[in-house]
Amino acid sequence: MPVKGVRIEPAAGKLGVLLPGIGAVSTTFIAGVEAVKKGLAKPIGSLTQMGTIRLGKRTEHRVPAIKGFVPLASLEDLVFGGWDIYPEDAYHAAINAGVLDPSLLEAVRPELKKIRPWPAVFDQHYVKRLRGSHVKKAKNKMDLAEQLRDDIEIFRKKHRLSRLVMVWTGSTESFQTPKPVHQTVAGFEKGLAKNDPAIAPSMIYAYAAIQAGIPYANGAPNLSADIPALTRLAGDRGVPICGKDFKTGQTLLKTVLAPGLKSRLLGLSGWFSTNILGNRDGEVLEDPGSFKTKEASKLSALEHILQPKLYPDLYSNFTHQVRINYYPPRGDNKEGWDNIDIFGWLGYPMQIKVNFLCRDSILAAPLVLDLVLFLDLANRCGMKGIQEWFSFYFKSPMCAPDLYPEHDLFIQLMKLKNTLRYLRGEEQITHLGLEYYD
Numbered sequence: 001m002p003v004k005g006v007r008i009e010p011a012a013g014k015l016g017v018l019l020p021g022i023g024a025v026s027t028t029f030i031a032g033v034e035a036v037k038k039g040l041a042k043p044i045g046s047l048t049q050m051g052t053i054r055l056g057k058r059t060e061h062r063v064p065a066i067k068g069f070v071p072l073a074s075l076e077d078l079v080f081g082g083w084d085i086y087p088e089d090a091y092h093a094a095i096n097a098g099v100l101d102p103s104l105l106e107a108v109r110p111e112l113k114k115i116r117p118w119p120a121v122f123d124q125h126y127v128k129r130l131r132g133s134h135v136k137k138a139k140n141k142m143d144l145a146e147q148l149r150d151d152i153e154i155f156r157k158k159h160r161l162s163r164l165v166m167v168w169t170g171s172t173e174s175f176q177t178p179k180p181v182h183q184t185v186a187g188f189e190k191g192l193a194k195n196d197p198a199i200a201p202s203m204i205y206a207y208a209a210i211q212a213g214i215p216y217a218n219g220a221p222n223l224s225a226d227i228p229a230l231t232r233l234a235g236d237r238g239v240p241i242c243g244k245d246f247k248t249g250q251t252l253l254k255t256v257l258a259p260g261l262k263s264r265l266l267g268l269s270g271w272f273s274t275n276i277l278g279n280r281d282g283e284v285l286e287d288p289g290s291f292k293t294k295e296a297s298k299l300s301a302l303e304h305i306l307q308p309k310l311y312p313d314l315y316s317n318f319t320h321q322v323r324i325n326y327y328p329p330r331g332d333n334k335e336g337w338d339n340i341d342i343f344g345w346l347g348y349p350m351q352i353k354v355n356f357l358c359r360d361s362i363l364a365a366p367l368v369l370d371l372v373l374f375l376d377l378a379n380r381c382g383m384k385g386i387q388e389w390f391s392f393y394f395k396s397p398m399c400a401p402d403l404y405p406e407h408d409l410f411i412q413l414m415k416l417k418n419t420l421r422y423l424r425g426e427e428q429i430t431h432l433g434l435e436y437y438d
């Protein structure tokens, strides 16, 4: 099958990275990029920086680095900016987050100190545990969106940026389901002007970005760009969007283990997941509204991977529970326990125990980097609306309304790599391989 690939604009000039939320994840990401640029550390966990892609037949031995295969912005061309409800610069925010060693932060201190967050669009109704003074004031939400646009334009001009992307790294907002105001672009804009309470701050950032032609990713589980009004607007404005909720830690392992159990047709009677976490994210998740948002996101993966309707004898009756406990002594170093009750041949029960002592922001930072670079690539390829091929990065991947999301990590990775092959006009890899035995 002849394949041609897609016309891709070159990654020329500077790429602005807009981050609503200058907290643990975003400062670990920024500090990490600066440290990598100085040769102080390696970008471990980042597909764009360390990943390879096989092309053609296995006998061809063509396995380039992904960053050489598709034209990605270079780390040297990234310029960071962001908003927060606290005025501290990124250096102080990183010290407070307590993720990275002070010696590493010292080495990138000048770069981090330059990043002073702009006043945020914030509504305490959506994040009950936080109280910040560094927030915008306006007569209505449309005016707030315009103020965000002004911040972006000033940033664009000051750094002579040729392109921008936005990744929501702000706190998890309270749970809500789509309301009438979220259904159409016109209704949403009317809602902005009328201060509709169902329009959350993250939606105002997403709206400002999409209107300005800037790709948007949501790293948190709350409803944001995944409403019909904003997915439609993204399509109309030709802007790629994706989300939501970075797939790190416990859910990452869940989406590795569950496909493995299903591959062997081992049954599941229960999966109990609990965590202790002591960072600000953990504190925000103490609020039942924010926790409900996270819980819904964490619970969704198993059902979709195991497909109980197709495998009623194996998966129709399992109990799935997720707990998160705020426990300050651990800071960002989360500990997660999973107890998995499975059954095998003739229904005989077995158990699996997983104890993951992870570091939340260390796992999330490379995902932010990949999303920034891939979203910018998608934009330069003319891709618009929901980018399902970024499901690899999310706990609750966005997809077309009539589809179910793909949660299996390995299918997600195959989809991502096949999309890269498609963009460059390389053959899709099916793993059939019969030709090797002709």
Ligand SMILES: NC(=O)c1ccc[n+]([C@@H]2O[C@H](COP(=O)([O-])OP(=O)(O)OC[C@H]3O[C@@H](n4cnc5c(N)ncnc54)[C@H](O)[C@@H]3O)[C@@H](O)[C@H]2O)c1
Pocket: 020, 021, 022, 023, 024, 025, 026, 083, 084, 085, 086, 097, 120, 121, 122, 123, 127, 130, 132, 168, 169, 170, 171, 172, 173, 201, 202, 219, 220, 221, 245, 246, 247, 248, 249, 279, 280, 281, 284, 359, 360, 361, 363, 364
């Ligand atoms: N670290 C992970 O592994 C992981 C995984 C999945 C999702 N997430 C999500 O990523 C987000 C960031 O996590 P974190 O650990 O950096 O949290 P954090 O609390 O350290 O940082 C979030 C920052 O957002 C700010 N903020 C809140 N509302 C804002 C608004 N409206 N505008 C601008 N800033 C705002 C807060 O003041 C805070 O500084 C959270 O929503 C979290 O649930 C993190």
